[in-house]
Amino acid sequence: MKKILRTSLLLFGLAAFGQSKEDSIQFRKISTEILNNGKGYNELRELTKTIGHRLSGSEAYEKSVQWAAQKLRDAGADKVWLQDVMIPVWVRGKESLHIRTSAGNWKSIKMLSLGNSEGTGGKDVSGEIIMVKSLEEYDKLPAEKVKDKIVFFNYSFDQGNVQTFISYRDASPYRRTTASLTAKKGGKFAIIRSLSSALDDVPHTGSMRYDENISKVPAITIGNTSADELEALLKKQKVTAKLNSNCGMKGEKLSHSVIGEITGKKDQSVIVVGGHLDSWDVGEGAHDDGAGIVQSIEVLRTFKKLGIRNNHTIRAVCFANEENGTKGGKQYGKVAKDNNEKHIFAIESDAAGFSPRGISLEMDDTQRNQVKSWINLFLPYGVYNFEGKYSGSDIAPLHEMGVPTAELVPDSQRYFDIHHTEEDTFEKVSRRELLLGSAVMTQLIYMIDKNW
Amino acid sequence: MKKILRTSLLLFGLAAFGQSKEDSIQFRKISTEILNNGKGYNELRELTKTIGHRLSGSEAYEKSVQWAAQKLRDAGADKVWLQDVMIPVWVRGKESLHIRTSAGNWKSIKMLSLGNSEGTGGKDVSGEIIMVKSLEEYDKLPAEKVKDKIVFFNYSFDQGNVQTFISYRDASPYRRTTASLTAKKGGKFAIIRSLSSALDDVPHTGSMRYDENISKVPAITIGNTSADELEALLKKQKVTAKLNSNCGMKGEKLSHSVIGEITGKKDQSVIVVGGHLDSWDVGEGAHDDGAGIVQSIEVLRTFKKLGIRNNHTIRAVCFANEENGTKGGKQYGKVAKDNNEKHIFAIESDAAGFSPRGISLEMDDTQRNQVKSWINLFLPYGVYNFEGKYSGSDIAPLHEMGVPTAELVPDSQRYFDIHHTEEDTFEKVSRRELLLGSAVMTQLIYMIDKNW
Numbered sequence: 039m040k041k042i043l044r045t046s047l048l049l050f051g052l053a054a055f056g057q058s059k060e061d062s063i064q065f066r067k068i069s070t071e072i073l074n075n076g077k078g079y080n081e082l083r084e085l086t087k088t089i090g091h092r093l094s095g096s097e098a099y100e101k102s103v104q105w106a107a108q109k110l111r112d113a114g115a116d117k118v119w120l121q122d123v124m125i126p127v128w129v130r131g132k133e134s135l136h137i138r139t140s141a142g143n144w145k146s147i148k149m150l151s152l153g154n155s156e157g158t159g160g161k162d163v164s165g166e167i168i169m170v171k172s173l174e175e176y177d178k179l180p181a182e183k184v185k186d187k188i189v190f191f192n193y194s195f196d197q198g199n200v201q202t203f204i205s206y207r208d209a210s211p212y213r214r215t216t217a218s219l220t221a222k223k224g225g226k227f228a229i230i231r232s233l234s235s236a237l238d239d240v241p242h243t244g245s246m247r248y249d250e251n252i253s254k255v256p257a258i259t260i261g262n263t264s265a266d267e268l269e270a271l272l273k274k275q276k277v278t279a280k281l282n283s284n285c286g287m288k289g290e291k292l293s294h295s296v297i298g299e300i301t302g303k304k305d306q307s308v309i310v311v312g313g314h315l316d317s318w319d320v321g322e323g324a325h326d327d328g329a330g331i332v333q334s335i336e337v338l339r340t341f342k343k344l345g346i347r348n349n350h351t352i353r354a355v356c357f358a359n360e361e362n363g364t365k366g367g368k369q370y371g372k373v374a375k376d377n378n379e380k381h382i383f384a385i386e387s388d389a390a391g392f393s394p395r396g397i398s399l400e401m402d403d404t405q406r407n408q409v410k411s412w413i414n415l416f417l418p419y420g421v422y423n424f425e426g427k428y429s430g431s432d433i434a435p436l437h438e439m440g441v442p443t444a445e446l447v448p449d450s451q452r453y454f455d456i457h458h459t460e461e462d463t464f465e466k467v468s469r470r471e472l473l474l475g476s477a478v479m480t481q482l483i484y485m486i487d488k489n490w
Numbered sequence: 491m492k493k494i495l496r497t498s499l500l501l502f503g504l505a506a507f508g509q510s511k512e513d514s515i516q517f518r519k520i521s522t523e524i525l526n527n528g529k530g531y532n533e534l535r536e537l538t539k540t541i542g543h544r545l546s547g548s549e550a551y552e553k554s555v556q557w558a559a560q561k562l563r564d565a566g567a568d569k570v571w572l573q574d575v576m577i578p579v580w581v582r583g584k585e586s587l588h589i590r591t592s593a594g595n596w597k598s599i600k601m602l603s604l605g606n607s608e609g610t611g612g613k614d615v616s617g618e619i620i621m622v623k624s625l626e627e628y629d630k631l632p633a634e635k636v637k638d639k640i641v642f643f644n645y646s647f648d649q650g651n652v653q654t655f656i657s658y659r660d661a662s663p664y665r666r667t668t669a670s671l672t673a674k675k676g677g678k679f680a681i682i683r684s685l686s687s688a689l690d691d692v693p694h695t696g697s698m699r700y701d702e703n704i705s706k707v708p709a710i711t712i713g714n715t716s717a718d719e720l721e722a723l724l725k726k727q728k729v730t731a732k733l734n735s736n737c738g739m740k741g742e743k744l745s746h747s748v749i750g751e752i753t754g755k756k757d758q759s760v761i762v763v764g765g766h767l768d769s770w771d772v773g774e775g776a777h778d779d780g781a782g783i784v785q786s787i788e789v790l791r792t793f794k795k796l797g798i799r800n801n802h803t804i805r806a807v808c809f810a811n812e813e814n815g816t817k818g819g820k821q822y823g824k825v826a827k828d829n830n831e832k833h834i835f836a837i838e839s840d841a842a843g844f845s846p847r848g849i850s851l852e853m854d855d856t857q858r859n860q861v862k863s864w865i866n867l868f869l870p871y872g873v874y875n876f877e878g879k880y881s882g883s884d885i886a887p888l889h890e891m892g893v894p895t896a897e898l899v900p901d902s903q904r905y906f907d908i909h910h911t912e913e914d915t916f917e918k919v920s921r922r923e924l925l926l927g928s929a930v931m932t933q934l935i936y937m938i939d940k941n942w
Contacts, residue, residue, distance in 0.1 A: 069650075069652060070650040073649050073650050073651075073652070074649050074650050197525045197526050197922070198521070198522040198525050198526050199525075200521060200525070200870060200871055200872065200926070202922070235922065237921070393845070393901045393903050395872065418652060419652055420652065420847065420901070422874040422875075423874075449845045449872070449901065451845050451920055451922040451923045451926065452920045452922070452923070455920070468903055468904045468907070469689070470649070470654070470687065470903040470904070471903045471904070474652070474903065
């Protein structure tokens with residue numbers, strides 16, 4: 039059935055049967071409390087300014103573990119604990135990229151190695167750059183055209199989509215798969231135009247993945263401005279690139295997710311709300327995903343502050359290792375399964391701290407329709423879009439176990455200007471937008487807790 | 491009938507009858523063209539960085555008139571002209587505020603005189619500060635308590651409202667009326683806590699109005715941080731304030747609104763799209779209202795670029811003198827009336843360049859319902875809210891003449907952090923959000939032009 043007809047029937051249905059005035063009042067109490075007294079913005083300032091970026095396995099990450107545990111205690115959690123998890127360690131080290139034309143000198147280009155990429159072992163690796171505009175075009179190149187070359191995957195972020203996540207997903211294969219594609223045809227390393235909506239020279243990192251049994255060549259990204267300039271140069275002449283990098287995987291280590299909960303008054307089946315505590319190693323991890331962390335803590339704080347008697351246990355989870363491993367989410371799912379912990383719902387905020395517009399739902403139709411029937415409670419808070427059917431990677435293991443899951447859907451227009459960059463800083467976060475996101479998640483959990 | 495029931499019936503109705511696939515395709519063409527090739531962001535950079543703030547009557551405003559006319563020509567307008575309008579001139583001049591306790595030294599406080607306020611004529615005017623938290627509280631004060639004092643109107647912006655414009659309108663009397671209220675009881679000048687949602691020390695200006703036949707005392711604003719500090723001081727001890735300012739009205743002068751249009755192919759009845767070209771004299775007038783200006787120009791550019799044959803004349807109006815006079819809007823209405831120019835619709839963008847969420851409609855129910863029946867065409871662009879019933883001040887004269895009017899409704903969470911301040915700069919504007927706003931106005935005008 040056409041989406042709009044479904045939505046309209048639901049609205050008609052709910053309007054015909056009326057909505058609980060009590061719920062409407064509770065929603066308002068929640069938003070008023072959080073907009074007036076919410077601690078998330080100050081907490082995000084602490085996290086970003088006193089700790090900063092916190093890559094899995096780094097000292098900063100370990101600091102953030104202690105910090106998050108304290109914030110959960112401050113929020114009034116009945117129980118706070120750390121969950122052990124073995125995580126892969128990747129380090130960046132020094133890195134540089136230079137290009138030159140036959141006539142010219144080496145010119146330094148701003149770059150970032152992709153996460154989980156190998157480096158050049160501190161040596162200079164250079165070669166002639168060949169450029170392709172798409173994977174299809176690359177596919178058609180015979181191996182001898184690629185051998186010993188540097189492949190520049192010059193695919194642009196599609197500005198024409200209204201939803202930027204569509205463009206991000208569309209371009210993601212260029213980040214994930216191109217190192218191995220390059221190696222398969224004998225290329226030396228891959229340069230990828232950043233998955234970026236910004237018209238600037240900021241490189242966007244993010245994880246890549248090597249295929250099994252293919253040699254591991256480096257994969258790096260450059261910002262849009264440099265990519266444009268390189269594209270223009272390559273149309274007229276040969277260009278050589280020289281990479282020197284030291285990044286690579288450095289085994290595993292013990293790390294932790296951080297969990298805090300307020301005990302259910304009726305039973306201890308669990309509702310999870312969470313974000314990932316780790317970040318990439320550039321910028322401050324403010325939107326990605328400091329926002330999700332402080333919003334999740336705010337849910338607990340607000341239930342306590344307003345004295346909402348939660349039927350089920352509400353558990354805020356600060357997942358480890360989402361960016362380059364997803365081990366935290368997997369471990370959480372494993373422990374929950376091993377311990378037979380009944381989970382009735384999980385929601386994640388991992389799409390930044392911008393103004394909320396919707397809630398995406400990964401659940402069966404009965405559950406989905408019930409959540410959608412609450413739309414008029416959410417409309418005054420700017421949340422109107424319940425059409426999404428995806429949820430975040432940290433709670434994917436729970437979803438695979440049959441738990442209904444969801445994700446907060448904020449406005450996406452600004453995100454891919456700063457995603458995974460040095461520009462993901464506290465100053466990019468609006469206090470009110472961040473707090474509204476917490477309010478919406480609190481309101482949803484209040485309804486789930488009450489009705490499920 | 492409950493709002494939600496109305497909306498759901500409409501959605502049900504429209505879904506039952508179907509929507510034009512052709513319109514849906516045209517909407518997509520418009521957004522794709524603007525998101526990919528829109529010029530508004532670059533134009534806003536030009537306006538803010540080469541001209542900057544442009545108070546009515548200033549040299550910068552006159553520069554912006556020439557600039558806007560050129561942009562309208564570049565956009566492909568068939569006709570571009572300047573409309574004469576006499577505007578009141580207010581100048582700020584040097585100004586400073588100091589406070590001190592009995593023990594202490596004079597401490598400088600960041601401040602701004604309110605627009606249209608008189609100054610102290612370059613002399614020091616000082617007195618003891620008395621504080622009130624509301625107009626109601628002030629009302630109860632006997633005149634002898636206020637005589638020769640400085641009144642600090644310490645009313646806070648209500649963070650608890652989800653829609654920030656509600657809090658802004660709620661606090662507006664404190665900006666508009668307090669100078670005369672102070673004078674009536676013999677006070678020397680008024681200090682107003684800024685109408686600001688930001689937790690910082692940035693003062694927000696804006697216009698005030700003197701009552702007839704009451705002596706004109708100065709009215710100034712201070713930022714939230716200084717207001718908090720002053721509040722804390724006043725709870726414990728006497729505080730004296732000293733104001734020295736030179737602002738005031740300086741008669742009238744001839745200025746111009748700038749108009750460009752693409753001629754109707756069927757008739758020359760007019761559809762207006764506009765914003766105000768003037769700004770306050772701090773910051774860059776980026777969101778307020780550079781955004782509305784470049785978005786309006788983008789509408790013309792897009793109609794031309796896509797070869798959309800407009801039935802009626804589409805006219806982009808860059809109104810003069812909105813901030814401290816509204817003379818541009820009034821003159822436009824007068825000329826339209828005098829020339830018997832049939833106007834079928836007018837829309838303004840004067841609520842900043844943030845991500846669009848709705849369109850507010852000031853029109854009769856038949857027209858309103860028709861526009862609302864187009865909701866599913868707008869939903870993919872994030873526009874879901876057609877419940878507002880107000881429109882902007884520049885097109886209010888047209889509304890009074892019976893023309894159906896509308897206003898673009900963007901997300902409001904960030905606006906009152908920067909509204910009327912030095913922080914209203916180009917860097918606060920998101921390219922995509924700005925362009926999406928242009929797209930939504932273009933889409934609406936396409937529908938109005940086609941159906942009315």
